[in-house]
Amino acid sequence: MHEADTRTDRPGGPGAPAAPHGHVVVIGGGIAGLAAAHRLLADGVRVTLLEAGPRLGGKLRSGELAGAPVDLGAESVLARRPEAVGLARAVGLGDALQPPATATAHLWTRGALRPMPRGHVMGVPGDPAPLAASGVLSPEGLARIGAERDLPPAEIGEDVAVGAFVAARLGHEVVDRLVEPLLGGVYAGDAYRISLRAAVPQLFAAARTHALLGDAVRDVQRRAARQPQAAGPVFAGIDGGIGRLPAAVADACRAAGARILLDTPARELVRTAAGGWRVVAGGEAIDADGVILATPAGPAARLLAALAPAAAAELDGVSYASMALVTMAFRTADLPASVTGGGASGFLVPPVDGRTIKASTFSSNKWAWAGADPDLFLLRTSVGRHGDEKDLGRDDADLVDVSLADLGEAVGLAARPVARAVTRWDAGLPQYPVGHLDRVARIRASVAALPGLAVCGALYDGVGIPACIASAGLAADAVTAAIGTPGSDH
Structure with a gap:
């Protein structure tokens, strides 16, 4: 997975960006599109960003209630990944980053508020003792976890639904009362459909090498504890709300020379005879050396229907919650x-x-x-x-x-x-059902046949903010490599 470049000479830092070289149109003004624009500008590329709606930020949105600032969308980022905290620091929000004042969460289940048991990976328990003390599972559900040792070794194949695999190994109660609410908080999805390989890749990899799922969970926990960032907070917010991040990134992009247009949906994307791109949007035709599609699947499919029909067909198959x-x-x-x-x-x-x-x-x-x-x-x-x-x-x-x-x-x-x-x-x-990563690979392979074009966003590498920013970095790097930037071999 790509890690964000947090050099201080990125836009918003103390250094100046390189002289503009080439022009890229970024379609979509959510955090992925903004992060892609930010990356391109730091690499010396001129950027035009098109957002179909009246505001930037996508699912990151701030507001005010009774005179107090509030987040009306995503409220935190995974701090143990570098991309989101790095971007926040690059655009002047480093001092505003803060961990939660409390992380004491509960489950409202079986008629009572019960403490969230520790010692699990996305709800899959490695140690049944905290789970037993929490009262989340019935005695029968706890006994079913212990019965895994009597099962044949786990066989996981190339992919499997989280719920189906965990239920087969540890019982349905673990899925229904632990895995479902935790995964639902991330994907607003159904654990019995969500891909283990896509949603919990570390556990998927460990489960392929351990006979027991419980052993795989403990392996993941041991590896995580050895990571350098393990001692820090798991999550972080921003003073005043995560919704401040898109505006700060947009301000940094404008300061670096980006043209940002709201209420400007891209209506057509065509390849020019000279091998460049033309985007028809807002009553004008914008010529560019490269294009990044940072939109949901539907708009991306419409723009790619004639250019990359295989990618468009795959995008049409993505479902949303x-x-x-x-x-x-x-x-x-x-x-x-x-x-x-x-x-x-x-x-x-x-x-x-x-x-x-x-x-x-x-x-x-x-x-x-x-x-x-x-x-x-x-x-x-x-x-x-x-x-x-x-x-x-x-x-x-x-x-x-x-x-x-x-x-x-x-x-x-x-x-x-x-x-x-x-x-x-x-x-x-x-949604990330079984086979989603293969679908993403097919989309990217189809798009890669068109030099100077790339895709990014929540449907490719994860729905979290750091994953979206990482996806944007991959897309920006692919486009700059294709069009050539100062110091490149192009």
Whole structure:
């Protein structure tokens, strides 16, 4: 996996970028498109970025509620990967990075809030003792984990669904009450469809060399503990919200000479007779030496239909999950101690329990910046996942009401919010079913036949922010290699 270059002579650092050489159009203004533009500019490439909508940032979005800053999309980055923290530092947000004030999460399952057991890899347990103490599984479910030693050695093949493999080795309770809510928090997906090879590659690799899944989990944990970054925080946020990152990257890109156009969907992409590219967007034809598609699958497929029909067909097969975030502000004095006391960061909800909400984050506990006003408490819930989107048909007021009803049962919350915002992410998260990585390889092989063209974004190398930035770096490097930059051999 590509690691982000964090040199200080990248745009936003103290050094100046190289003189412009070549022109690349980046289509898509989410964090992947912005990161690609940032990388290209640092390599001395002139950039035009086109965003079809009225705002930049994609699933990273900041806002304000009752006068307090809030994240209305993604709220944290995986800090043990270098790409997102490196980009934040490069655009002047290094001092704003901060770990969670608390990481004490719970599961709302089997009628109670239960501590999230330690000693697991994406919900797959390596040590059953913390799991037994948590009360998350029934005695029968715990016994089923121990029965793995009586099974024949695990055979995993070239890929397998996380849920199917874990259930076969450790039982369905582990999947339904641990793996499902954790994977759902990342993909808003169904563990029984999500690819183990794509979603948890370290565990997939270990499971191919161990007879028991429990041994594979412990192997992954030992390897992780030996990594240099293991002592640091797992996650990080940004003071004021992760939603600040896209704006900071865009500002750095503009300062380096990028042209950024909003409300400008790309309508046509053609190869010119001279071997360059022409993008038709916003009533003009933009000529370029290279193009990066940093869009979801649908727009990318439409632009590639005539140029790379094999890639377009594969992109048409990618499915997406929709979800909604319900962000609410309360008077702190109106909330029970189960929310404001004890430093809990929130809870996840296994779908098997039949609740409407899939998770709740106690933002004012989790992030120091969100708890800056002691009289105001921010929290949010999420609703919807792939294959379970019926509640998204409710209007905003209904989503608030059903969230409050579930919060009332879970933590005794009886207050009404003083302010609320509902953010809907329709077709927001690409799904990674079995075979997804092979699909990505076929897309990239088809696109690679067209020099100067590359793709990046959440559907290729992971849905997390660092993975999207890494994907953008790969695309930018491929395009600069194809078009030639100062100091290259082209």
